[in-house]
Amino acid sequence: MAIALAVLATVSGRLVAARGPRFPLLLACVLLAIGALMFLRLDPHTALGYLAGAYVIIGAGFGLITGPVTNIALSGLPADQAAMAGALTSTSRQFGTAVTTNR
Numbered sequence: 001m002a003i004a005l006a007v008l009a010t011v012s013g014r015l016v017a018a019r020g021p022r023f024p025l026l027l028a029c030v031l032l033a034i035g036a037l038m039f040l041r042l043d044p045h046t047a048l049g050y051l052a053g054a055y056v057i058i059g060a061g062f063g064l065i066t067g068p069v070t071n072i073a074l075s076g077l078p079a080d081q082a083a084m085a086g087a088l089t090s091t092s093r094q095f096g097t098a099v100t101t102n103r
Contacts, residue, residue, distance in 0.1 A: 001059030008063030021068030028068075031061035036100075062097055069093065 015024045035058035042051070069092075073085045 001055040001062075004056045004059035005063040005066075008060045009066040012064045012067030014067075015064075016067040016071050021071055024064045025068045028061045028064035031057050031064065032100075035061060058100060062093065062100075066093065 012024045012028075035054050038050070038054035038057065069089050070086065073089045074082050077085050
């Protein structure tokens with residue numbers, strides 16, 4: 001999950017620069033929905049590969065959200081408030097990851 005998040009966070013930044021925030025956000029929502037649906041099928045006999053795949057897809061979704069959310073949060077603020085907005089988006093993302101991955 002962490003590797004997918006790290007790799008796709010850099011890809012997301014490039015996508016935001018090239019196409020704007022909408023496409024990466026849409027793709028992230030699709031990946032997060034797929035990952036969440038995969039979690040619905042878990043049972044005591046779920047294969048480890050299936051579980052790992054679900055976590056990779058969730059990590060990819062969170063990675064794609066990083067660039068657009070940061071861009072949107074920072075684009076409308078004055079420079080003296082940029083650190084506060086960056087900290088708030090980072091904390092929100094970490095909270096969302098913790099809530100999603102703790103079952």
